[in-house]
Amino acid sequence: MTTQTINLVKTQLKPLTIGIVAGEISGDALGADFMHQMNNLRDDITWVGVGGSKMQALGLKSIIDMSRLSVMGLVEVISHLSDLFAARDEILQTFFDKKIDIFVGIDAPDFNLRLGKKLKPTGVFCVQYVSPSIWAWREGRIHNIKQSTDLVLCLFPFELDVYQKHHHPAVCVGHPLLKTIDKKLLHTDVLDLRLNLIWENPYLHQFFASFGKGKKDDMSHLIAVMPGSRRSEIASILPNMLESMHKLLLMDNQLCFIIPTINQNFKTMVEQYLQNEPNQLQERVVVCCDENIANFSQQIMAISDLILLASGTATLEAMLLNRPMVVTYTMKPLTYWLAKRLVKIDYVALPNILANKQIVPELIQDEATADNICRTVQQNLTPQKYQQQLHELSQTTQTLRQQSNVNPAVAVINAWFGF
Structure with missing residues (x-):
């Protein structure tokens, strides 16, 4: 001023x-x-x-x-x-x-x-x-x-x-997230964040203690899965996510998945979907929430190696936390048909819109199959792809803060x- x-x-x-x-x-x-x-x-x-x-x-x-x-x-x-x-x-x-x-x-x-x-x-x-x-x-x-x-x-x-x-x-x-993201999540070692959160949260503590996991060396990768914050989104997006998670486990049985929810009702809803999945998958997924912690989902993102998530504000949170991601979204066919004719932008994920190029993969509607999600997650966990996305997310965040x-x-x- x-x-x-x-x-x-x-x-x-x-x-x-x-x-x-x-x-x-x-x-x-x-x-x-x-x-x-x-x-x-x-x-x-x-x-x-x-x-x-x-x-x-x-x-x-x-x-x-x-x-x-x-x-x-x-x-x-x-x-x-x-x-x-x-x-x-x-x-x-x-x-x-x-x-x-x-x-x-x-x-x-x-x-x-x-x-x-x-x-x-x-x-x-x-x-x-x-x-x-x-x-x-x-x-x-x-x-x-x-x-x-x-x-x-x-x-x-x-x-x-x-x-x-x-x-x-x-x-x-x-965006207010630029000011409200906890700096500890940005500057604390991922392993330290992971161990602290696992110890403090009963769901996570019990889950990882059950098979002696928690340390970085004890698992191949830890993946956060976020199918959306509305019931309609979960119903539309989560089934394909779960199928892709099972396919990923068939190729790497050391993977672990965390699904954070906004409250207990959504936790119950997600667990009901999970009950229909093979035992092999159920054993490697923990669904958790903590309504007393305002940024609980951000903490889950910060301790994860990669985030599989629905398009929305969560993609901005993931970018600001510098976490690689795979973005997916599906909706009713008529809604998608109308959206394709009304929306004039090339991307749906905020990191891509901000960068004005695709820096995170988007799998939308017909492309959001379990096979495609599985393949894309695998590709983005490879060292070269992983480091490239980390770099581009960091660059985009820096530019956003400057502007x-x-x-x-x-x-x-x-x-x-x-x-």
Whole structure:
């Protein structure tokens, strides 16, 4: 921040009222971080809007319960339309009554852009934090974004091109994972991480103790398997993963597999699929979770030699942890047919999108067979392929960090003052 900006911030006499709306748990964390950064700049901010416990702990007076906005899926949204409209009107009325100076929508673009479209014409400075995926599909939405916002805070540098093309202010502030990844996972020896986690987690301790494994020399490779965080993803992706794991074991009976889940319900679901597999595979797979550790899945990634995972944010986590990976994804045929015609990008895995080339293998839809997954995992465990992927992941992470060093609060203040 420039000295001129700091002086303007400090000398602004009128207390600042900011409206902010997050519609789900991930948005609550992102919103709380933004509020923390803004509170560091000014101590006279009044926060009003919608958020969870993290945002409320930093001074937000929540107008409604955040759960009213946490609606996903076409059918679910349609059935909740009347309440969503009522929530929108209640939020807008409060914003008008409080005479907010700035509005910040945290993700949830379908809802927040509608708020911005009503607020911007009245002189409220409107910010959308997390860009809609117009870089991937439906670029025409940019016109609605321009009508609804004064500034867009993007998570990735590649998102800026479409805003520059349409002459709309946008800044890359970086993905929150860049700040929240535990540095111990990056700088501690993998074997030390592995032994500590195995000792501390009952599931892992029992599993590895049962056949005396745990040390690097006691197993050929340790592979983390992550079939997704939704039930529909697990149902679609996990069966092929399990079949490929069995094929891998037939060629190397010293392999071990770890499947981390987000909670006990998902753990039970995965174990039910595993029960239908041959005993040889069941004996080499541990399904585990620890709901008391927020970054448990990241810890599992960090101790693994390679990660077999569904496309999604987890691929970014794996890249930032510098763990080689094989990415796969399947969906319903009609959904895939539509996606192929709407999506205009060449890759689905974030590391590849960021690098603008394929640095991690992608096996999507018809290519995501058990044979292909098995063959690709084997290839990427060979020393040459393994080291090549490690190098390219590290290079891509370094570039991403260099291009994502703007403080979101500073970006908003600078844009609001016209710098």
